[in-house]
Amino acid sequence: MHNECPVCKASFNPEPGFYFGALFVSYAFTVAIMVAVWLALYVLANPPDWVYATALVLGAVLFSPISFRLSRVLWLYWFGGHRSNS
16 A cells, blocks of 8 residues: 555555554455355355355455455545545
């Protein structure tokens, strides 16, 4: 993540520990992903337990970069005073 916006030069690091709250947003995304994967498997295939476990872990690992970045951006927009230009 950049230290400042290349367009408006706003700081993306307002204070140390600012993004600690984004941890909870990322956790909510991970839970939502796991519920969606579990529900899709349950409805479509109803596989053995080891398939559930493997799919849940793979889903959490594969979507973690997206969840990390999106949670930081949402936290910055909600509590950092930044607004979208669109």
